[in-house]
Amino acid sequence: MKKSLLALAALGAFAGVAHAQSSVTLYGIVDVGINMNTNAGGFHKYDMSSGVLQGSRFGLRGTEDLGGGLKALFVLENGFDVTNGKLGQGGLMFGRQAYVGLSSQFGTVTLGRQYDSVVDYVGPLESGDQWGGYIGAHPGDLDNFNNSFRTNNTIKYTSANYNGLTFGGTYSLGGQAGNFTGNQIWSLGAGYNNGPLVLGVGYLNARTPAASGGLFNNGGTIATNTPATATTAANFAITSPVYAGFASANTYQVVGAGGAYTFGAATIGLTYSNIRFGNLGKTFASPFTGQTATLNNGEINFKYQLTPALLVGAAYDYTRGAEIANTSRAQYHQGSVGVDYFLSKRTDVYVIGVYQHALGETLSATGSVVDAHAGINGLTGSSTNNQFAARVGIRHKF
Template structure:
């Protein structure tokens, strides 16, 4: 009898161990905070329309790479035959005050479920990044050099600041270094099949130290579908892309805030990198367009724009490990925007430098500096002001931001 109990106990233990091996749930997260110095940040405007500003010292949440404070749950269950069920729930929050990120969404960074097949690839459904994040972002200044300093307002989306709701995404297995994927988000608009829809394609190739990728995204009614994807977003009467500011508030994303009435939003992007030893070089190019301006069902049009506004961006980045624990990075970004309806154009030059020191595999301290110089006329019909991503715009055509911070991963 005792032997029977012993054998039964061993079987239960083995079965439990087998079940545990077949499924897993991982708790993970990042805490990223730092102190910023900005030489010029808008505070509002005067009755005559001129902008006010002042220097600023403040603490803000994560601004390095695709970090930003978060915690998440990632799970997988082995279904047999090389097939697994997977899910990710990822919450963004502000370490400075504990507030929810992404407009107050509980799992605003990512929330999806899907199937992963060794033979066929991965299909996921829910709120997730578009295919540019999978195939092109790694070649942008934002990711390669671990810097905050994407294009102004992250106009080409390579800075991971926007997600796609209700998205169905497919990513293939890697075939001899080649991977491809696509994504579709139905708009759900009654009587208008294409209204608010988003679709995207992407592909990448890797061989030894060389890699390259390309992507395309098409969003209808971007003020609602792409920029209006958070709980605090408004309807067609609200500008979810930015603001013109007021006597007591700063502008937001003046580079494209005037284009909320766009019917279509397209991004073509491509990039490449080469790693040699402890260093890496990368470059990227993107073409962004806000088309068919003047559609009031998509968003407000206070400047009566029509036609198409375009932005072309080129970036170059270098990063290297000076020592096993010290990484240096630098980059240059040039963005040129063609104004809509003959309203002029604007250009943005931006230089970036960063230093990261790794105290361990999970903890680092860092410094970065970003300088931007703008010229021409921006989407608000004013002399273009500097508009460093994630920061309050300047009241002038130039702006410098310096940041010291710490990142801890778990």
């Protein structure tokens, strides 16, 4: 009897150790609120929407200890709309992230649908990724700092942490027979986080971004086929008036950098990005075939932790658009403010306000030169050069 009890105890202890070597965690965010848009295509608009401060989601993440410092890991993350229960990211089951890989003292390699290096290393430094939500992101999220576009078929490397320094890169196979570079995406980045100082740099390069399966159209978005002419370009998810006219480019390139410094309860941050749409007219017809459109963006942001439960923030963002065919370069001035009050560690209520003013001229989705109109990210564009949006929301994490 004693031997049986000892054997049972030994088996129980072994089972406990085996269970501790692997884990699976269910997690998620539910974010919903009421919005006001002063000019949605010429009309005032009031609506309820999901996932502005952070995208509503639920996911599974897990690890398994393989011994010798080697671990297997996976993430399956779904996006959804709280207001109607629909799947996000164009209806994909795990449209936010889906990958599996191995991790060791030398870093982590993962394969699947993932984030690029600009998103990983520079994105967290813009106000939109902190307290401003996607409406506080740069106009049209033209530099992808706010993660509007994810990468499919991606091989990703992330280094170990070397006293605050990390680095990595991604490569996404285009999967086109006979065209190795078609739809391919690659990125590189590095970050430093030590004490009050945070720095990040990133580079992103995507071929034929608006083609079916390209960066702008790889998540079950509005369009499913490559349009034949510029007049059908508006069918794409590239509806932002900031750069809809440049979606025919053969190459989309982003160079980004940012930094933040915390002193006491205050943090001040800066970001910069250079965006190039190269060889217009490659994906579909454009009256400016072969030309390159270059845009530049700069942001300064500030946040202050008034109390452990109350955060306030403010930011100013400036975008200088591309000059095409002797047009007056478009300019976008954007200011945003936010207040976030934490009811608990997992639940907060927030208010965000964003104002944008546009100047100059740009290229429309149909290929014509038009006056620049305001276009706060994620919202229906304005019929004029001004737009104001406000949101009151609640977020719960689990």
